[in-house]
Amino acid sequence: MKTRTGRSVGGNILMFLFLALFGLFFLLPGLYAAITAFKPANEILVFPPRLFVRRPTFSNFIWLSNLMTDFWVPLSRYLFNSIFLTLVGTVGHILLASMAAYPMAKHRFFGQKVISQTIVLSLLFTASVTYIPQYIILSVSHMIDTYWAVILPAFQSSLGLYLMMNFMNKIPDEMLEAARIDGAKEIRIFWSIVMPNVRPAWLTLMIFSFQSLWNSNGGGFIYNESLKPLPAVMATIAAGGVVRTGATAASALLLMIPPILLFLCSQSRVIETMSTSGLK
């Protein structure tokens, strides 16, 4: 595949320059946060500003943990909330979306077309756009200020169903027919044939669900401090202003490590799934 036509040297150089330039623009803010996390206080407020750290220190992290023990709600509680919301929301979303995607992709039934058109249309309406109408419904059903207010909306993310549906379309029908002839029930076919065959799609749904839940500060549905997840703490620390720059950067660094690691590990599967994402 290295013998591709018309790859001029000049074009290659231009391309690398372009990618390097924009790559820096996309990389630098995150890198700046990561480096600032290790800066001692006297290196944060300097003029002119410097990117790199002269004498790296863990003092910001230590300060962060001290700060946390002084909080009214202990850090462990925020951590628990974050892990709980992310775990339950992600597992539930993958399960419900796969269950729904299987008949949508492989069965034919009354009402299927309407459902599939509604799902595609709903891809347009992101969480921030439907925030107020959703707030009213959650409030009327007394779910504001509970874990459910974050978990249930995550369960029914239509992007997940849409991607799973498209991916399941690729499973050959013969494989399912063979199982049916052997007398397997639909639920069993779903669980022991379809699910193991769509692992890349699980990972993709996991990434999308994980990144939105892990980064969520409660989405405006949680006001009770002891139910709030970690990003809410970060916002509180950041609100402390310039003196807390180092601690804010340290907390941001800790928060961004899990989703980045997860993505690096599952990237090729995600790309495989996204190749079926096209809208006809």
Next chain:
Amino acid sequence: MPRKKHQAAGSAHRLSAWEQIRQSRDSYLLIAPFMLLFVFLTVIPILSAVGLSFTSFNMLETPRFVGWQNYQRMLLGDPIFYTVVKNTLLFAFLTGPISYVLSFLFAWLINETGRLLRTILTAVFYMPVLAGNIYFVWAFLLSGDSYGVINGLLLQLNLIQEPIGWLVDQNYIMGSLMVVQLWMSLGTGFLAFIAGFQSMDRSLFEAGAIDGIHNRWQELWYITLPSMSSQLLFSAVMQIGASFGVSTVITTLVGFPTSQYSADTVVTYIMDVGTTRFEMGYACTIAVFLFVLMFLSNFVISSLLRKFQTE
């Protein structure tokens, strides 16, 4: 797309609608949990927003029907509404298309590199989305005093004489926000493009080379673009959703609401009307306006892309 017909038992000749539904019991059972939640948390909210837009509703008393009053107020009696619509359209028609084109361009160029570099670059460009909260770092970069990184650099290079209030000065707020929004907008659509390039049929390129394709630009224009039309449409839908939904960047970096609503979008204005003033009826009216706007943009853009596809 052709789907294999599934029938639980035997062949169905002319079954009544009820029989058909009964035969598909398993399908409905599998779909039910997701769809019930989806109806409850997406369909009903959107539909009830339409209903509530004709009422006065403060969450405590029952909604009171007021006819077109909210719509009159929105269009004729609310100058803020036009400010936030203008800001939303700036995001939608400037950052949206720029981000869309950049997503495609980056995905294409990344695909031209080797395997390792491709993996790293994909992660780099996607990182702002992945590390969802990291955009707060722009508050330090764009800080209005001389300790702000960007001000510091510009001052040192003597390009400016005194620090600029990037997130305070009315002349710069929208520009700064658009740069940040652009920075964190390579999301799902970008990944779809990357995937689209990687799953291209290689034999098309070989055939193209024989047919007289000389360079990568021709290859892009004559082979790649036409065969990626479905990804182009999917990414466009994602991009519309993201551009019309710009909100947290603004509330985090500038404030909620921003001074004189100078940098608010329709979405943050809806939040302000709804959760600060509890005028839910009016908030729903503006939400309905936003839905219609998004729906229309989606319609126009999909027809354009479809036209492009058939040409």
